[in-house]
Amino acid sequence: MKNQTHVTLRHAAFGAALLASLAAAHAAAALPGEGITVKPVRSSLAEESFQTQLVVRGLQRLGYTVEPTSEIEPATAHVAVANGDATFMANHWTGLHDAYYANSGGDAKLWHKGVYIRGAVQGYLIDRKTAQEHHIDNLGQLTDPKIAKLFDTDGDGKADLTGCTPGWGCELLVENHLTAYKLRDTVTHKQGNYPALMADTIQRYKAGKSILYYTWTPYWVSAELVPGKDVVWLQVPFSSAPGGKKIDTTLPNGKNYGTLPSEQWITANKAFIDKNPAAAKLFELMQLPIADINEENLRMRAGEDKPADIARHTDGWIAAHQKEFDGWIAQAMAAAKSD
Numbered sequence: 001m002k003n004q005t006h007v008t009l010r011h012a013a014f015g016a017a018l019l020a021s022l023a024a025a026h027a028a029a030a031l032p033g034e035g036i037t038v039k040p041v042r043s044s045l046a047e048e049s050f051q052t053q054l055v056v057r058g059l060q061r062l063g064y065t066v067e068p069t070s071e072i073e074p075a076t077a078h079v080a081v082a083n084g085d086a087t088f089m090a091n092h093w094t095g096l097h098d099a100y101y102a103n104s105g106g107d108a109k110l111w112h113k114g115v116y117i118r119g120a121v122q123g124y125l126i127d128r129k130t131a132q133e134h135h136i137d138n139l140g141q142l143t144d145p146k147i148a149k150l151f152d153t154d155g156d157g158k159a160d161l162t163g164c165t166p167g168w169g170c171e172l173l174v175e176n177h178l179t180a181y182k183l184r185d186t187v188t189h190k191q192g193n194y195p196a197l198m199a200d201t202i203q204r205y206k207a208g209k210s211i212l213y214y215t216w217t218p219y220w221v222s223a224e225l226v227p228g229k230d231v232v233w234l235q236v237p238f239s240s241a242p243g244g245k246k247i248d249t250t251l252p253n254g255k256n257y258g259t260l261p262s263e264q265w266i267t268a269n270k271a272f273i274d275k276n277p278a279a280a281k282l283f284e285l286m287q288l289p290i291a292d293i294n295e296e297n298l299r300m301r302a303g304e305d306k307p308a309d310i311a312r313h314t315d316g317w318i319a320a321h322q323k324e325f326d327g328w329i330a331q332a333m334a335a336a337k338s339d
Contacts, residue, residue: 031062031063032062032063032276032277032278032279032332032333032336033059033062033063033064033065033276033278033279034063035065036063036064036065036276037064037065037066037067038056038059038064038065038066038067038087038088038272038279039066039067039070039085039086039087040052040055040056040066040067040069040070040086040087040088040089040090041069041070041071041072041077041080041081041086041088041089042069042070042071042072042077042089042090042091043071043072043073043074043077043091043168044071044073044165045165045194045195046195046300046305047219047220047293047296047297047300048090048091049069049307049310050293050296050297050300050310050313050314050317051090051091051116051117051264051288051293052069052089052090052091053069053310053311053314054090054286054288054314054317054318055088055090055266055282055283055286056069057314057315057318058282058286058325058328058329058332059279059282061329062278062279062282062329062332062333062336064279070086072086073165073166073167073168074089074091074092074097074100074167074168074169075100075167075169076167077089077100078092078097078100078101078103078104078110078267079104081104081110081267081268081269082104082105082109082110082269083109083269084269084271084272086269087268087269087272088266088267088268088269088272088283089266089267089268090116090264090266091264092112092264092265092266092267093120093169093262093263093264094262094263094264094265095241095247095259095260095262096122096169096170096172096173096259096262097169098245099172099242099243100169101267107270108270109269109270109271110267110268110269110270111267111268111269111270111273111280112265112266112267112268112283113280113283113284114265114266114283114284114285114286114287115263115264115265115287116263116264116265116266116283116286116287116288117218117263117264117287117288117289117290117293118263118287118290119261119263119290120216120217120218120261120262120263120264120290121216121217121257121259121261121262122170122173122214122215122216122217122259122262123214123215123216123233123234123257123258123259124139124161124212124213124214124233124234124236124257124258125212125213125214125215125225125227125231125232125233125234126151126210126211126212126213126231126232126234127205127210127211127225127230127231127232128228128229128230128231128232129210130150130151130210130211131232134147134150136234137232137234137235138234138235138236138237139177139181139183139234139235139236139237139258140181140183140236140237142159142183142186142187142212143181143182143183143185143186144186145157145186147159148186148187150210151210151211151212153204153209156188158185158186158187158188159186159187159188159212160187160188160190160212161174161187161188161189161190161212161213161214162190162197162198162200162201162211162212162213162214163189163190163191163197163213163214164191164194164214165191165192165193165194166191168194170214170216171191172242172243173241173242173258173259174189174214175189175242176240176241176242176243177236177240177258180238180240181236181237181240198213198215198221201213202221202224202225205225205230205231211231217290217294218290218291218293218294218297219294219297220294220297220298220300220301222294223294223297223298223301224301233257234257235255235256235257235258236249236256236257236258238256239256239258240258247260266283266286268280268283277335277336277338277339278332278333278335278336279332280335281331281332281334281335281336282328282329282332285327285328285331285332286328292317296310296313296317299313
């Protein structure tokens with residue numbers, strides 16, 4: 001009797017273990033992204049890795065297989081996502097990338113819903129000392145050769161504007177403004193690797209020289225050169241947008257810095273979204289505060305810029321916002337089940 005009981009209990013334990021194993025296997029198989037591969041893209045700006053990797057983590061929790069992120073500049077990235085050569089990008093800027101979105105097929109081939117990052121700003125700045133000494137507060141003042149020469153770094157008599165990497169959306173904006181405000185004869189748009197150009201600009205500032213540059217937030221530059229303390233934003237003579245687009249960039253306070261505060265979207269391939277309601281819900285729900293990006297970008301600036309560092313930053317953010325992150329996943333799972 002004792003042996004029979006022992007055998008029965010052993011069979012019961014085996015059965016329970018089998019059921020648990022089957023249940024676990026079923027749960028794993030039930031993940032909505034199981035067997036589906038996702039291809040993320042971002043620009044060559046390394047500081048966009050953090051916001052991209054956060055989305056990657058969410059997709060992985062849903063069971064998707066995510067390939068390493070490819071670096072493609074925004075104009076080409078929109079085309080790649082639209083054509084299905086890539087799945088999503090986490091750094092579409094409203095206003096700045098509108099033309100890229102439209103020219104890649106618009107809503108017929110691309111998709112977005114919800115706002116990932118709010119309140120991003122961009123524009124032109126000069127050092128505070130030069131601004132105060134020469135009473136400069138508007139980019140249009142650089143039509144004056146004497147004013148422009150203050151920012152000459154190569155001896156040709158023209159102001160040197162540290163600008164945007166070729167292929168970025170801000171390149172179109174700056175080039176449009178140089179023409180619209182008749183600055184071609186007095187200002188040179190210095191282009192290349194933006195982080196390297198800005199590192200040189202910061203060194204000139206530290207050496208007491210006048211500087212003129214274009215930047216945006218979220219990014220580490222405004223933590224190194226603090227607006228209002230080290231540098232000042234320049235207004236523009238009037239509103240002007242690339243491609244002749246009609247837009248009024250005047251703020252409620254009457255000031256005009258040439259751009260409006262922007263949103264950043266997670267933009268995805270529409271065909272992928274139509275077949276993946278879980279991913280769609282995740283993309284819709286995710287939100288990342290600008291302050292958190294600035295903080296992470298500063299850590300990169302301080303040397304924590306390797307893939308392992310960014311992975312640690314991403315995991316740390318999730319741990320600090322676990323309840324919110326888990327909520328996104330739960331709602332994404334529910335969207336898949338209700339589809």
